[in-house]
Amino acid sequence: MSSRAPSSLPSPAKFASLGSPYFGVMLAVMAVVVILSNIGATKGVAFGPIITDGGFFLFPLAYVLGDVISEVYGFRVARKAIITTFALSVFASLCFWVVIALPGFNDEYGVSKQTALEGALGPVPQIVLASLLGFVAGQTINSWILVRMKARTGEKSLWARLMGSSGAGEFVDTLIFCSIAASVIGITDAAGFINYVLVGFVYKTLIEFLFVPLTSVAIGWVKKREPSYGLNVA
Template sequence: MYNFLWGVFFVAVNFALFLACYRLLGKNGLYAWIGAATVLANIQVVKTIEMFGVVMTLGNTIYATIYLTTDLLNEKYGEKEARKAVWFGFFSMIMALILMQMVLAFKPGSDDISQEALETIFGLTPRIALGSLCAYFVSQFLDVRIFSRLKVAYPNRSQLWIRNNGSTGLSQLVDTLVFCSIAFIGIYPWDVWWQIALTTYVLKFVISVASTPVIYIARSFKFKEEG
């Protein structure tokens, strides 16, 4: 019960910080959030927790806010800006991966206390790193495309929840299947693989549905420089 209650608070804090970032920095804040979220998600995923008897990884909450960010950009500024944000996040992942691997290659000093911890967090196996990059690349561009299609099919302002949840629901399913396939097929038995994939997807989708009021609030923000 403790992890559940702390998890609810954790989700609320993520959403509050997202809104604060956009309110204070405008559209640039959304790009800043994408960059930070892609890096933090890959750090948080190292930690596992147990909730209601199910083992799950952290990182899903802030990763779900990436979809929230690109959907908001698509809603207010258009598909081109959303695609730009996806590339921004992809570069952030590549940059963090390359630089931290180089950091690990340095020979630590005799009094160093961080090398082992850094290796645990950033010493990604090639399959997990490849799975993360491929899943992000495919699912994020898919999300942008589906949102744009739904924007044409359901154009009313009140139908934002359809555009948001419809695009995110499908793209996150693809994200989960791509990542789990590349990272875990052949490592875990099929029954374990399906449990990991199912619980990961359900958790992501629940968080995304919970973010629906957040994107409505964010869409209402007005900025002088945007007229």
């Protein structure tokens, strides 16, 4: 009688197909978060010596959603979410341009309102460029690393996938964004730029690490409610 030792190989990576409403909801929230972050980022924010921008508290949520989408649906669907968010952000920026360009009232209130719009939304195109280039590069790297790690570990070590992919994605995103957006929010010297990059990277990465338990719960919740999860095996 022969016996075989149980295999120690990880189970194949599983994913879900599109078809339920969950992906659409997450995609919509991701797009709104990125667009609002672009607007908030036009304001420089200083907490004593710490320099950041007004979108600092929102943007990490886009990466949390990106992690959920990548883990549940795979790289192709995550790439679709990134491209769609990119397109909607460009559309929002074009709308801001049109609103600013439209002729307004010439009274004192109308002139002050136009000045306020130009001050708040005028720099957005450059912020959008910075955000989109950083977002596309960072999210693509984040998703690719997460899915590649899942191909090796299967359903195990979710926390390692979330933390490993987030660190790489956030670094690329932050460096690209800060390099383009710094001058718009008034950062012109090297010390301020280094501060801006380091604070942004450390803050975003720390938030993602702190959110790992919540992200894991959200991923488990979606997996259980996706009828097709596990039917698609990488």
